[in-house]
Amino acid sequence: MKQKIAIIALVAVIVLTSAVVETSIQFSNAKQTQGVANLSRLDEFFIAATKEPANGTSVLLITIDTLRPDHLGMYGYNRQTSPKMDALAKTAAVYTKAYATAPLTTPSIVSMLTGYHPNRHGVRLLWQPIESDTVTVADHLHRAGYQTAAIVSNIVLGNEACKLGDRFDHYDEAVDEPEPNRPHMLERRASRTTDAAVQWLERHRQADRPFFLWVHYIDPHGPYTPPSDSPMDFAHDKPIPISEEKIAEYVREPGLTDGAEYVDRYDEEIAYTDREVGRLVAAFDALELSMPPLTLLTSDHGENMMEGHAYFSHGYDVNDAVIRIPLIARHPSIAVGMNDRLVSISDIAPTILDIVGLPVPTGLDGFSLTVPSGAITIYAEGLDSGGSGGLHRTLIDAHTKTVIRHGRSNIPRESWAFDLLRDPHQKDRIATGNFSATYRALAAMIRSDPDPGGRPTHLANHEHSHGPVAGNADSKATRALRALGYIE
Ligand SMILES: [Zn+2]
Incomplete structure (x- = not known):
């Protein structure tokens, strides 16, 4: 009998030891600079738990920067901007009252990946990094044995700017195409984003492990410059003259003051992105996965058209034009069809955790889309366009x-x-x-x-769009700009 207990104890020690070793190996890409005596909450998160019993559902999360729901077919738009996304929507839940937590990329994306509102995760500005001890859905999935990968195409989502790259096993942030009016804003167009994502699925994905792949497209973001080799589908009948000063500076094309032309080009960017999203979803759907996967498609925020404090831009205030987003969720546990419950981008992290079978941490601001009723109220915040700094x-x-x-x-x-x-x-x-x-x-x-x-108090005077918070002469962005000849 005693011998039996000793064997059980020995087995338990081996199992526990191997769990700890495995956890520390999986965490090898994240920060390990702190001594054992000085562990952050994130370190503790990884060390404390053994492998969680996830059910092995793989997840594809697609975000399209600056995408207004009312410019998509599934939400009733009268132009054929989104046949591929509409086809996906036919097999999914389509949320008609979905909101970003901020009309700005970084705070909203951090809400999406953490389930917290900006007042809880603390990221309020572009170029502001996530706090090192805030746990993201990628951390949870990594700990559960998932392969985690992100393909992002907006420079503010580069690891140097937001520190989200440290949270993924594979983080592809290869941006090298400068915006016409702001050469420090580098991006990557949709065809190259899809190529990178498909390549990861086909060559780097391990067939015996579930995965979490997040792909972020930038194309509908201003200035609206659809690729010249992309078919142009949209033309307006009547020009809408607008004054040049009303157009956000970074979007202006010299001499172009026909508002309808800007709308045409925004729609062309969406149609171009739609074709590339179609290519990605087709590659994803062709995989032979052991469990029906979860597919999510959304945006980080909307965009003013000829409305708001500056036309064809976002970032400020909380008008519906800038905080409403599309949200599509496809999984057998979510009813197909239009759904008018109130939902937030912060619902995405708890939804993923819930569907892969991991416990949803208590106290998140978001709710899983699988629970019958979610939030009673939705929160969002935007920088004050009135210049108060609030x-x-x-x-x-x-x-x-x-x-x-x-x-x-x-x-x-x-x-x-x-x-x-x-x-x-x-x-x-x-x-x-x-x-x-x-x-x-x-x-x-x-x-x-x-x-x-x-x-944050230490960023009180930082202009949200004026470059890295912690910029330095040897930053990756600076090196990229130097290579492109924009600075010496
Ligand atoms: Zn954005």
């Missing part, structure tokens, strides 16, 4: 959108609301009623924000 913040429920504007302190300067049932296009601001439950919830959120004014 934010516009909104809470949206089934019938009201409440907005509070504040400067660098957390004291509200202004507030307003929209009656979404009577005024779905949000033309008429109404009083918030300072005692409404939504107003009070939003005001309480602002008061308890660890960063007064909604941005």
Whole structure:
């Protein structure tokens, strides 16, 4: 009997030891610079747990930068911009009330990968890195034995800018095509993004392991320059003259003041991206996987057309044009069809964890799309276009959108609301009623924000779009620009 117990104990020690060794090997690509006595929460996350029993469902997450849902066929657009995405949508749930947490790439993408709103994960600006101890869905999947890979094509998602690359086994951020008006903003077009993703699926994926692949396309982001060899499908009948100053500077094409022409080109960018998304989904669907996979398609934020504080741009305020996003989810556990529940980009991380069979951490802001009812209110925030250095913040429920504007302190300067049932296009601001439950919830959120004014204190004077927060002369971006001849 004693001998039996000793054998069981020995086996247990071997199993535990091998689990720890495996965890530390899997974590080898992440930071290991700290001594054992000085572990971060992320280190503890990896060391504490043995391998979680995920069910082996592979995941493809596609994000298309700056994509408005109302410019897609599945959401009723009258132009054929998205036949491939529409075909995917026919076999999936299509969420009609989906919102980004911010109209800005980095904060919104970090919400997507963590399940937290920006006031919880703390990333408020472009070029601001994720905190080293914030756990992402990629970390969870890596720990569960998944192969994790990302193919990103926007320089602000480069590892140097956002530090998300450290969280994936494979992070392809090969951007080298400069924007016409901002040469420091490097990108990679959709055909090359799809090539890289398909190559990873075909050559680097290990057939005996489940995987998480995130692919981020940049093309609909301004300035709108569809490839010249891409077929041009859209032309307008009547020009819409607009004043040049209304157009965001980085999008302006000298002498072009026909708003309808900008819309045509935005739609061409979508149609071009759609063909490339079709190619990626076809390659993914051709894989022989042991479990039905999860496919998700969304955007990091929308885009003003001829609306908002600056035409054909995003980043500021919380108008629907910039915070509404498309969201498509395909998996046997999610009902196919149009779905009008309120959903947020922060629902993506818990949805992935839930569907692969991992525990969803308590206290996330997002909800899994598989649970019957999700959020009652949606939160989003955008930089204040009024120049206060603060934010516009909104809470949206089934019938009201409440907005509070504040400067660098957390004291509200202004507030307003929209009656979404009577005024779905949000033309008429109404009083918030300072005692409404939504107003009070939003005001309480602002008061308890660890960063007064909604941005980290050490970045208080950083302009969100003016280059790396921690830029240095030998940064990858600087080296790329030097190689391209933009700087000496
Ligand atoms: Zn973006």
